[in-house]
Amino acid sequence: MTVALVTGGGTGIGRATAFALARDGASVAICGRRLEPLAAARVEIESTGAECLAVPADVREPEQVEGLVDAVLERFGRIDVLVNNAGGQFLAPAEEISLKGWRAVHRLAVDAAWEVTRAVATRSLIPNRGGVVVFLGFSPRRGIPEMAHASAARAALETLAASLSNEWARYEIRVVCVALGTILSEGLEGYGADRIAAWERSIPLGRLGTPEDAANVIAFLASPAASYVTGTTVVVDGGVDAWGLAEPPPRAG
Numbered sequence: 001m002t003v004a005l006v007t008g009g010g011t012g013i014g015r016a017t018a019f020a021l022a023r024d025g026a027s028v029a030i031c032g033r034r035l036e037p038l039a040a041a042r043v044e045i046e047s048t049g050a051e052c053l054a055v056p057a058d059v060r061e062p063e064q065v066e067g068l069v070d071a072v073l074e075r076f077g078r079i080d081v082l083v084n085n086a087g088g089q090f091l092a093p094a095e096e097i098s099l100k101g102w103r104a105v106h107r108l109a110v111d112a113a114w115e116v117t118r119a120v121a122t123r124s125l126i127p128n129r130g131g132v133v134v135f136l137g138f139s140p141r142r143g144i145p146e147m148a149h150a151s152a153a154r155a156a157l158e159t160l161a162a163s164l165s166n167e168w169a170r171y172e173i174r175v176v177c178v179a180l181g182t183i184l185s186e187g188l189e190g191y192g193a194d195r196i197a198a199w200e201r202s203i204p205l206g207r208l209g210t211p212e213d214a215a216n217v218i219a220f221l222a223s224p225a226a227s228y229v230t231g232t233t234v235v236v237d238g239g240v241d242a243w244g245l246a247e248p249p250p251r252a253g
Contacts, residue, residue, distance in 0.1 A: 012185035016211035165231030181237025204239030
């Protein structure tokens with residue numbers, strides 16, 4: 001039995017990823033700060049016949065991380081797959097990002113992801129000699145206007161994934177980063193219709209991504225089918241990073 005832990009698993013990409021992993025036969029643990037969406041996701045996942053544990057937890061707090069890992073190990077006995085999905089950011093011109101705002105983004109995207117990863121690795125992955133860790137990055141990978149703080153944080157996760165893959169390969173632990181483009185989920189709605197439409201126009205495939213687009217790739221990378229994939233970043237963005245230009249790509253007439 002494979003056991004997967006997905007942070008931020010009550011909504012959006014995290015929820016879709018939990019479903020995809022459960023579909024592939026994993027028992028799933030999800031965590032998040034809001035109890036209601038966690039409970040709803042758990043009920044829906046369990047309705048498919050999969051086992052699901054929902055744990056309210058703020059992964060920015062080390063003691064809550066330890067409690068989360070305690071709960072998962074008590075229920076399932078092990079953790080084989082960790083998906084570091086929890087994150088958050090806000091739009092702001094670079095010169096207006098205060099130190100407090102910078103630290104808030106990095107605390108969740110980088111510090112919390114590392115704390116969860118360290119706890120899961122030392123308490124399950126390394127002792128059991130195997131497993132998969134997934135971090136979520138951003139595309140375009142060269143930086144995003146008004147998201148200097150978040151782009152820097154997500155770039156850190158790419159190099160963290162590569163570094164850990166080098167160190168933990170001896171334990172047969174694979175570590176990858178999935179760099180996501182613009183995904184149409186609950187978190188995107190707050191940016192406004194005009195901005196979302198502009199982002200959509202920049203995508204060569206001509207549409208926004210869905211949580212399932214991200215989840216299916218993550219589930220593949222966590223599966224035995226990807227057993228030779230580690231230490232790299234997989235870009236899931238409809239071609240934005242490859243396009244690389246500051247104007248909309250051409251459309252068919």
